[in-house]
Amino acid sequence: MNETPLRMGMVGGGQGAFIGAVHRLAARLDGKVELVCGAFSRDAENTRATAAELGLDPARAYADFNEMMRAEAALPEGERMEFVAIVTPNHVHFPVAKAALEAGFHVLSDKPATLNYAEAVALRDILKTRPELSYGLTHTYLGHPMVHEMKAIVASGGIGPVRKVFAEYIQGWLAEPVEGKQADWRVDPARSGAAGAIGDIGTHAHNLAEYVTGQTMTHVAADLTAFVPGRRLDDDGSALFRMSGGAKGVLSASQICVGKENTISLRVYGETGGLEWYQEEPNTVIRTYLDRPTEMLRAGMGYLHEDTQAMFRTPPGHPEGYIEAFANVYLEFAEAVRSGKGVSAGIDSALRGMAFIDAMVDSSNNDAAWREISI
């Protein structure tokens, strides 16, 4: 009950960065996490200003993450940060996570976990030697209670064995050549990794499909494209896929679908029912039956699974959204750190995500030949 908030250090998230600010909103919402220090930017002035804006002790605004690890490790146990939130471009995820884990700090990282599969393996190997440390990926959409409800319905046999899955994440913001901070590193292989749209958002679709179905994606046959002239990474891709329990499906991730904002959907059909969820209206799950009217399952209602209900902060009809889902990821991670329990997206998801990216790219480079995803 009367718990001290978990103390967080943040790497990345200086002024001008989008996702760092969202992390802080999510961490702050429930009062269970407290930001105590950060290495917010390679630009020292930005770091200083960010810390000032956030009301942090200036002494704990660090020039770089290595310094942060050293300095924080030297603080008294009840004062030093307990975990590191990594909100940098992709290529910095691994060095920070490695440094943090080796310094004994828990890690909550943006996805994709690392720049490549080998780095994810390295993280796993470190974690094997430090079983007391928690590692989590901010697969934000798993934080939506209605996504949890879908998983619970599938797990309890509510739609029968899953046959067909449609997982889609489409946006339009890269339909034109884009400059600027947000887009910049995302289209640079050195900082983003082997894939563009597939790594940035395709991994969400992959993760969501596995989470809800309880099956792993075993094979993909993919066709990736860089539609915008001069772009070095895919800005669009689709794949046929097969799953461990016999389900088949289609995954699409695209950033050139003009006018689409952040259109994520998951549709899952089993032998006796179906479930559909659309992220832009996250408080509804559509449930279909063989011979009964389609139902609209709604956030907060008493007919949902109890653990789903526990994830809401407001009564039915009061829409919760992205920040609340993100905060649920933080709550789950804080609970994991305190209790030693696992998280919905941990190191296994990290490995699976990186293997997914590799398989997608490799398949696309080989005429959409089937590629196995294995970790």
Place this chain on the structure above:
Amino acid sequence: MNETPLRMGMVGGGQGAFIGAVHRLAARLDGKVELVCGAFSRDAENTRATAAELGLDPARAYADFNEMMRAEAALPEGERMEFVAIVTPNHVHFPVAKAALEAGFHVLSDKPATLNYAEAVALRDILKTRPELSYGLTHTYLGHPMVHEMKAIVASGGIGPVRKVFAEYIQGWLAEPVEGKQADWRVDPARSGAAGAIGDIGTHAHNLAEYVTGQTMTHVAADLTAFVPGRRLDDDGSALFRMSGGAKGVLSASQICVGKENTISLRVYGETGGLEWYQEEPNTVIRTYLDRPTEMLRAGMGYLHEDTQAMFRTPPGHPEGYIEAFANVYLEFAEAVRSGKGVSAGIDSALRGMAFIDAMVDSSNNDAAWREISI
């Protein structure tokens, strides 16, 4: 103006059959087509009863289609049927069409055009020798004015060169083993052809994508499945595809998506805009832009292309649906017969549809290898 209705003979469509009755509703709606004779069923009693119910001259209720061709051809010119509507199971499309064309009658046929590609070629060859005859396929969804509007927008450059296409047709009615007339022949290779869901509804998605984009589908990489135990034809399939103008896309056709009724959607994204249409609410097209609010284009409105507006029968806000679309197919065919103009889906669509089926099946049988669609 004061035209005599076009005289139609029908093959198939006896009592108990679904699609024949819909053809008659569509043909009748605008008063431009008149049913004058039929060979409605292999069951003579059914044919007789159907004719009686329809108020036909009993003498023109024929025992089989060959007799119908012979007898009608012998009637005076101003009395005999002018075209044959073919509403039988797939395997009968070809023999009837062939007989009709050879007897000098125009043909309006259900799709897929024939049981296999060779038969479609044979039809084309006959048509080459009879250029005065019209041949049309009832690709019903092309009859929706808002589909026509999408085509017009794309053709006029309204969304820029098309990049990405999502074409989907999913249903749930074959999620369980089904007996009964409707399902029966659809799951029998001898009567349905090489494909199940792909032939029955995948061809609609294929046709719709080509029609709206103005590009042809050149390659597919497909994964087809018969999910229901014992089923001999696919009841589900998805494919990656590529188009002649550089667009890429995903096509899904499934009859095992529990609870889905007749869920057809087409989403097309170009360099500067996008268009989305959902058949179950056919009076709306969603139009997206790079930097303007998304618009809802609505049936009947004055801002639509003039030839789109001409396709509506009622003012805005009075929903038109499936039967009206079907009637538009009949209107276009009647106009083609009278004027010699072509139709939206003619013999070329017939060939393309059959080639699509073959490519899908062949790709799926070869590990989703890319297959070319050529006619």
Place this chain on the structure above:
Amino acid sequence: MNETPLRMGMVGGGQGAFIGAVHRLAARLDGKVELVCGAFSRDAENTRATAAELGLDPARAYADFNEMMRAEAALPEGERMEFVAIVTPNHVHFPVAKAALEAGFHVLSDKPATLNYAEAVALRDILKTRPELSYGLTHTYLGHPMVHEMKAIVASGGIGPVRKVFAEYIQGWLAEPVEGKQADWRVDPARSGAAGAIGDIGTHAHNLAEYVTGQTMTHVAADLTAFVPGRRLDDDGSALFRMSGGAKGVLSASQICVGKENTISLRVYGETGGLEWYQEEPNTVIRTYLDRPTEMLRAGMGYLHEDTQAMFRTPPGHPEGYIEAFANVYLEFAEAVRSGKGVSAGIDSALRGMAFIDAMVDSSNNDAAWREISI
């Protein structure tokens, strides 16, 4: 089964008129009604051209409705028209209906039934002397199967005693001063009657609310407005109302809601459930419960009442719309003529509609004082 179509004469509906053409589509769709004659316009040339376009015998294109009654009555029984469809502006409804009934013809009339309540009483009195004649009003929206389903659910206690009703019909087409045939007579008291929007579309909302709830509207407190400068009849109005079974509600009818097409909705909440229907997507009814997920009842599905299912022409997922609903009104009327059964909207609805208009106008003229609707 093998019935001869019912023979129809039409008054009104010449070239350029909207609703006459829709009547003919609706009458023609199912092949149960045949147009045999008409007095389409006061303009003889228009009447002639309309008849020619429709392929009618020129001899049965009459100069006026009185001539039509006389001439048709003189034809042999198996040939002469059996009923008159009245599709004129409001002020002509009564004289035509009166003439038709007195000449022994059944009448199917556009609504509102007459120009004023007294005329409706006169019609009722004539009908009392001719019990063999059918009289129907084309309250088109009652022809929607899903409206019938709502009525059936309420009647069977499916939502408990009805408490609250929202009935709304809003359009935008009269937001600006409008000239032209459609709008012209609608804003002229001499031709439209005491009310504008309330008579034209408010009567639909009134009728729909009574039909579905099975209660009559007993009292209204109304506020009517003519927003467009110079307009002589209301183009907007709202009312509080009370019903015979204890339900209360709100009715709105407006033609100045910019951008609204033909937005009719009915929402009904009882003690244990609720039902919602939106005409622009007429194939869905939303059903709410005290403690179960909200359901989407869909056209054509097997879980609907059997007599609802019988009203569809196509399987689920094939949207039916306005013309199909209108055709259902014609089918019901044809059945009524053949069998002597009543119709959903007959002379009682005519009287109730006229009394509703009077009560609305009178209430609005008296500071929204409650007015009783009685017939």
Place this chain on the structure above:
Amino acid sequence: MNETPLRMGMVGGGQGAFIGAVHRLAARLDGKVELVCGAFSRDAENTRATAAELGLDPARAYADFNEMMRAEAALPEGERMEFVAIVTPNHVHFPVAKAALEAGFHVLSDKPATLNYAEAVALRDILKTRPELSYGLTHTYLGHPMVHEMKAIVASGGIGPVRKVFAEYIQGWLAEPVEGKQADWRVDPARSGAAGAIGDIGTHAHNLAEYVTGQTMTHVAADLTAFVPGRRLDDDGSALFRMSGGAKGVLSASQICVGKENTISLRVYGETGGLEWYQEEPNTVIRTYLDRPTEMLRAGMGYLHEDTQAMFRTPPGHPEGYIEAFANVYLEFAEAVRSGKGVSAGIDSALRGMAFIDAMVDSSNNDAAWREISI
């Protein structure tokens, strides 16, 4: 930038209360407000436990609000609370607000402001003597950026002079007799005031209509009902209304619409356009035009007014909801305290809300006679 958070004391909001917890989430989200003390419950143990759960100094968990005012006023300026958030049942709003203002604390209060109009006047009179104090009402829905956008569009003439307004707030949770903390005081006149649903949620609809249109509601003609047997306050009500700028409208508030969660909608039609907003999908505004396609204005997009854009925390497609709107109310209030600027809903809204309640009740008690709302 580097501002110290505003220090908040809370009255009400002990464990088991819904709205207090939501206030704390909203206050905490942006880090601009810090809870420092509270009198959470009349139950001392509850207050103690709530404080402990929240990590408050036990010494600042007060037995009652009077003690809180005294004790906090005695603290050093940089330490004592700066404002009081009032989250109690309605009848306690006034005494707490009065005590707080008299002790020199700013006040942010739940609505309705007081138990009756006289109390609101008394608050206004106190505020006149203390112009340095801010007073705000948590009219949460004004915190939605898209509501702000509607106001901005109307204010800039985007839809022309407003003619017609539909304001609706319907729920179903009181459709049955309900016991329990939430419902209990809401149906008790001594604690809720003269109205039930009208005071609880009708005031939101009233406030929203005035805020967006920029007109005040001048007259109402209302019909209130207590549908549930034995209930002493209205659980349903509808009213015709008129506004200061010539607009007319309908307002409905009901808590017996079975299955409705928290269904708030505002629809506003002017001479040249319209705007529609639905709280359960708060990130979209539907904008209609005389002769252009209807648009979907979406949260976060660059085409919105700049001050609307400034209200979002996340990019387009990341849904924000109720808590974010509530947090915007807190942000605005904090800014008002710091800068002396006003708030969207201050003492004038308090007075107008109480006058609205009185007018509604009085009208309903007098046969829906028009009653003026004046302050």
